[in-house]
Amino acid sequence: METDDLAALAPRLPSPLEPVEDERFARRGLALLLKRDDLIHPDLPGNKWRKLVLNLRAAAGRPVLTFGGAYSNHLRATAAAGRLLGFPTIGVVRGDELAGRPLNPSLARCAADGMRLEFTDRATYRAKHEPAVLAAFLARAPEGTYAVPEGGSNALAAEGCAALGRELSGRADVAAVACGTGGTLAGLAAGFDGRALGVPVLRGGFLGGEVRALQAAAFGGPRGDWRLDERFHCGGYGRSNPELDLFVRDFEARHGLAIERLYVAKMLFALVSLAEEGAFAPGTRIAAVVTGAPDALPQDTA
Template identity: 65%
Template sequence: MLPQLHALDPRLPSPLQEVRDERFDGRGLRLLLKRDDLIHPELSGNKWRKLAPNLRTALTERRSALLTFGGAYSNHLRATAAAGRLLGLPTIGVVRGQELADRPLNPVLARCREHGMRLHFVTRAEYRDRATPELTARLRGLFGRDVLVVPEGGSNAAAVHGCTALGAELRGQADLAAVACGTGGTLAGMAATGPPSLGFPVLRGDFLTSEVSGLQQAAFGAPRGDWRLVEGFHCGGYARTTPELLAYAEDFEQRHGIALERVYVAKMLLGLTALAEAGRFAPGTALAAVVTGAPPPEPPAPPEPPSR
């Protein structure tokens, strides 16, 4: 690890916590929570694992800034901004939705700006072209040719290599690992070195299989590991929820005293619980569910009205 990265002070390996839950216990299953949310207070979960290799590149190559992409509630943007502040590395966040530029910032984007991230809003049509050379060239024209451009969610070959450590930490500790998937980088790296793995997509569509395969090809030159995707638990799509999901998350929090992030983690656990209750796992199986992040910050309390 570069000396500068010690400023991030990660807690590795992350704890593996067994929880007793009759929905698993009653079927002879063990539920283990891989508490990646405890790696770092501001770069929790897979954000540390995916960002660390890219941060190392930015520092060793003396890049002027790290530029990356995300939606209005992107945990990736928030983590990147926090890392930039801690390391003294300028960061730029390209945010989907130009109409948001004229609105008050939500708590996630407000935290990004507090950390010093420069926010650049683009139209949704432009954002769809985020991986094209044309948009990359235009952004480098705006912010400097030597900025390091990192994809949405931080998922690139470097990030996949960073997530292989997660798989290695789970190898021999669990029979099966489960993780929520947005861009697929965590699954691609974890499955390469860890136990058989299940990915629970949080977006609609069937594009993720090719994305994970492509990331493994870029990182390793060929597919690796035993993994598959489990569809049907996106609850309407990215950042969407259903009454069932909210009830499940609240019940889980009350049972186990662990706050659940709703966009990714709660959906993965909802899916894993449904599979367990349907008898999809053999008795005796140890299931490791990766808690990839913590809930976003609460919005600040409104100021007290002035006394008269």
Template identity: 70%
Template sequence: MTSPHPLTPHLPSPLHEIRDDRFGRRGLRLVLKRDDLIHPELIGNKWRKLVPNIAAAHGRALVTFGGAYSNHLRATAAAGRLLGLSTTGVVRGQELADRPLNPSLARCAADGMRLHFVDRSTYRRKTEPETLAAILRAAGAEGAYVVPEGGSNAEAVRGCRDLGAELRGHAEVVAVACGTGGTLAGLAAGLAAGQRALGIPVLRGGFLEDGIRDLQERAFGARSGTWSLDDRFHCGGYARTTPALEAFAQDFEQRHGLPVERLYVAKLLYGLVALAEEGAFARGTTIAAVVTGRPFPEPQAAASEPGQSPP
């Protein structure tokens, strides 16, 4: 009997209804789209974004980018191990090279990823052709297939369109936490007429709208679907949490028996509860929240920069 491919997913990911009086008393229905159950190591939207890029690489080594606690770096490293591909992770923060690896980067290294640390100024210019070429030379990754930070490019956006298609007919509003915006860009394009996508950015800066529009134009030729952003729930920036967010996440876990990933999923759910309390959704609305990750040891208070991209 032939062994299954190591990246074989469990699709479509299931929908789980959540009985929560903060929604119920306002005539709202909340369902969770459990993308965290797609694959045991490429969690949630990471599978949807990475697999199309791996196909486009045609067996070449992979190089990608992220911060010290990057979910994307971990997923890329895991994919490399599972497929026998060489991977290089370019990590934001030259100062990290002289410190012991945190649990997230240690996982990447254990999966065989070579880590190359660059200073933050260089990292911000990584998409400039000359800077990118210099980074690849220094990292020994010339000729590798470049996956952008967060995995968000036209291939990834087209891969995330299936997420929207899986949710057709199941909710009027589909909400997802946003880092680089690739998941929202694809999700919105896959939804049916009459459905709308809502993005909850997990970092501050207010620059995502242009980025999402650009991703859709590169993937589909034009803006696609109905979508909007509410950037009030980032809790100070990427990898930042607050006591209120932590208390909310713990309470949600106790209410529903579901571990809540703090940097993306907690902010999404926190935002949806706040919006429900504000009366942002009409009675009778079904809201689908996309669970894009599961808990991993995270930083207690990592620094974030205004306008920085997430890992």
């Protein structure tokens, strides 16, 4: 797949960087900026575009097989890319108990975009990165199928996300992003001339190792100044609490902007909390990366 093929999707790049007037930052001499990656493309928004773009070039029009849960944004973005660019897609979905049931709205959208869905048991899904397990999935796919990992996070994804850091260089001192699989942070930090902050939305303390491994694979070793703050997962993926719910409603009312709950809300919650803790020096320009828009579909909390 050539660059011109992907350009036909007309992504909005660089994505807008919008100043936000928020007294919780202003009274501490801080500037809050929203990096509106959610506006890159209606079907491949935010980090989905950045993670997929180099993988799609590597696939060069071959079928693409990838992985996700029953409400995976990554599966939907991959299926949409297949429809728009004319290549077959296969989605391996966690949970064989879903086979034979009516498709939920998210998976129905994938199917409508032409994605072939393959449901697998959770034990096999957890082992999907093992060579023998991946080989078995590929053996059932068309010859020459290109595999993309869950969430799209691999070395090419990190390289694609480095463009995000370059777009923010010289325009912000701190760039914050919510983290699921670590690919966006790995690339952001590599391309950014300031400090990158990752806010994990899952429990477990494993993301530091994932980011280091992705940077090693993509760039040959550590890149950039980055850290994680693991205090804001609010109980884990898809979980919330009354404090986070109140924060989201307040932020939306203040700024007239609907906030995506799974990722973006926790990152913004972290930034306000850190500002109140005095974690940023006066004069700091803080860019909050909006990696996705709110989705009316139910979310995957498995």
